[in-house]
Amino acid sequence: MNKQGKAAMVISARIHIVQRFLSIFLLVAGLFHVHRSRVLLKAQPSSASKISSIEGYTGSKPYMEKPPLRKMKNDVTNKNPPSISFGERKRARIQSQGGIRSKHEAHDRAWIDSMSSEIGCPDVDSDGIHSDDPKGYTNIPTIESWNALYRAYHATVDPNSELMSATEYQNSWKVPIEVKFRLPEGRGVYAKEFIPKGTLVWSSTTRNTATFLSHHDRREFIKYLMKDPETRHLACDVRKWVDYMHSSDGSYFICETFDEAVLLNNVRDESDGTINLEPQSISLSTDHPDYDEDDCYGNDHFYTIRDIQAGEQLRIEY
Ligand SMILES: C[S@@+](CC[C@H](N)C(=O)[O-])C[C@H]1O[C@@H](n2cnc3c(N)ncnc32)[C@H](O)[C@@H]1O
Structure with missing residues (x-):
């Protein structure tokens, strides 16, 4: 073998050694990687198993880590649809000193927010209740x-509630009114005729208002409205019109009025004029047929506190 042949043999032997060294190194590195992954898998469940273990999670949206909602004693928010009557539930709630608590409001608002983005509701304030826009x-x-709201309430919350006819709704108004849209306040209620000072213009009854004893009830009501394309937009409205009432037992319940009284605006500055309506609550005796401790606005009556001209907007303090 000549000199060149020897040199070529030495080079090829060196290449062979380097190749073997590299393959041993890769094998060791691979084995180490497999071992490490196994250790990690034991220490922490995969993200897939984490997601599927979240109760009620359907997998359609990215899951975000949140502390689990703790069930409270006397918690009415997490109850399944009840088989007992609405009246019985009211009595049970009062006895248990339960009711809607602020703790559940954050959870409820998150639900309402996702519902509104799903159906494309116009924006509301960060408090989720009243819009300034x-x-x-x-x-x-x-x-x-209004009839659709009553039907939804009857179907989801209180099957014993009386379904009202259009004429009965209008009877809560004692004077002719109309609803118009005008900026800056949006929809508002306007007098169609002159109304003298001291006139009773609107009366609440237990039949033109809805009482929700739990967030769950209200969500079922909203879901019902969302099912029908004709009433879907009302789900956005009820979100805007919600009112929390403080009960004598220290709990909250939600009220919605199912007539134009929910469209009464306030006075914010001089350009709005002045308040012209004032509510007066008349205490009903406990044996009065309309008496109900837990009904929203069960006995409110709005009176004019000055003369109101035809075409003027009705305004109330809130
Ligand atoms: C009970 S709602 C009244 C109905 C409301 N305008 C609507 O279109 O649904 C209360 C909301 O009306 C608006 N509003 C009431 N009084 C107002 C005023 N004086 N100026 C501007 N906005 C007002 C605010 O957005 C408030 O959150």
Whole structure:
């Protein structure tokens, strides 16, 4: 073998050694990686198993880590649809000193927010209750809208509630009114005729208001509205009109009025004029047929506190 042949042999032998060294190194590195992954898998469940273990999670949206909601004693929010009557539930709630608690409001608001983005509700304030930008809420509710709300309430919350006819709704108003949309406050209630000072213009009854004893009830009500394309937009409205009442037992319940009284605006500055309505609560005796400790606005009556001209907007302090 000549000199060149020897050199070529030495080079090829060296290449062979380097190749073997590399393959041993890769094998060791691979084995180490497999071992490490196994150790990690034992220490922590995979993200897939984490997601599937979240109760009620359907996998359609990215899961975000949140502390689990603790069930409270006397918690009415997490109850399944009840088989007992609405009246019985009211009595049970009062006895248990339960009711809607602020603790559940954050959870409820998160649900309401995701519902509103799903159906594309116009924005509301960060408090999720009242909007300072009413421009999106241009639809003028009709008798059929109020009827639809009552039907939804009857179907989901209180099957014993009386379904009202269009005429009965209008009877809560004692004077002719109309609803118009005008900026900056959006929809509002306007007098169609001159109304003298001291006139009773609107009376609440236990039949033109809805009482929700739990967030769960209200969500079922909203879901019902969302099912029908004709009433879907009302789900956005009820979100905006919600009112929390403080009960004598220290708990909260939610009220919604199913007529134009929910569209009464306030006075914010001089350009709005002045308040012209004032509520007066008349205490009913406990044996009065309309008496109900837990009904929202069960006995409120709005009176004019000055003369109101035809076309003027009705305004109330809140
Ligand atoms: C009970 S709602 C009244 C109905 C409301 N305008 C609507 O279109 O649904 C209360 C909301 O009306 C608006 N509002 C009431 N009084 C107002 C005023 N004087 N100026 C501007 N906005 C007002 C605010 O957005 C408030 O959160």
